[in-house]
């Protein structure tokens with residue numbers, strides 16, 4: 223190793239500079255993907271370069287192409303910021319470089335993860351005996367839970383998926399809502415059930431299914447059945463009546479899964495809890511830490527009320543791997559689709575410890591209040607609020623010339639993104655162009671919302 227500056231210090235300085243600049247820089251990246259490719263596409267070096275210089279150069283070249291999604295005025299998709307303790311804990315994860323698969327050789331990170339798993343169950347008030355897998359995100363949490371679901375409902379009918387796969391298995395009925403997130407379709411494809419085989423329960427204008435229609439769809443099918451509801455529509459935040467559905471669709475061979483990538487966190491706060499009450503009766507829940515808990519990417523969470531099914535679907539055992547046969551000291555390998563992986567729940571532990579229950583509740587309630595504030599400022603300025611629920615809002619602007627509202631809304635979005643004060647993202651909502659606002663950052667405050675709304679209204683006015 224050459225003597226010289228410490229790459230870790232250079233990385234820490236660059237990281238600090240980036241984080242300190244978040245409040246003032248334009249939210250959008252200054253450079254696009256083509257410029258970034260040009261910046262990095264140098265020939266593979268024949269001989270190794272100085273580590274400190276590599277890190278310094280990497281940070282300098284990347285900076286123009288970074289999105290300031292940690293800003294309180296980043297409103298795109300559903301992307302949380304990263305709490306300082308969670309970022310710092312993530313640095314430790316990389317420095318420790320533990321393989322967070324097995325508890326016997328890697329006791330520290332696996333046990334931190336075990337504690338974080340218990341805290342997740344507490345803060346979301348899910349059954350304390352449920353099993354938890356820390357996966358890459360909501361998509362993989364859905365895959366993990368639905369794989370356990372498939373194995374469980376087929377096992378009720380005497381079919382062993384672990385041994386025989388789906389070749390010759392009884393048909394598995396799938397029921398989903400019309401406004402499900404696309405990752406449910408991705409999960410159904412991944413577990414061999416096919417996205418197009420699902421019965422689709424219609425959603426109302428807000429994007430939520432009707433509990434009676436969902437129960438009727440469940441009653442209409444016999445045999446192994448997987449039913450998926452959603453808390454937190456990715457556009458407007460709508461919450462399916464999951465608690466009512468969970469109370470009515472129960473039977474041994476029906477597994478009810480809740481996709482709550484961000485909406486499940488509504489269970490952590492008093493004012494939002496009634497919306498998501500009763501869904502602890504479901505069989506599995508998918509959520510993200512990298513969204514509303516504000517941990518850095520990546521961390522999704524797959525929770526199953528049937529640990530045995532979870533383990534059977536995911537566990538890997540081999541002669542060369544230390545056997546995890548201790549019922550108390552959990553082996554992550556049993557609950558994850560990955561074998562080797564980073565200790566991604568360490569930032570979850572740090573986030574939950576620095577926030578506490580009260581801090582998580584405050585974060586959830588503030589984000590909801592901020593989304594409502596932004597939506598009301600936009601409405602006062604003439605925007606049409608298509609839907610606002612939880613921390614989400616969908617708005618649209620009427621073309622002042624009366625020509626094309628969709629084209630005008632898209633132009634407002636493009637103008638405001640380019641101007642850089644804030645960064646909402648676009649969607650199509652009930653067939654019309656919309657602008658989505660998601661307030662998921664722990665940094666978001668009322669001044670951010672006032673500035674973001676003013677920037678959007680200014681773009682609308684300038685395009686009139």
Ligand SMILES: Cc1ncc(COP(=O)(O)O)c(C=O)c1O
Nearest residue numbers: 300359360361403405456483510
């Ligand atoms: C409801 C819902 N489910 C699943 C996902 C996928 O989550 P991830 O992007 O973490 O894989 C999202 C993403 O926004 C979502 O909103």
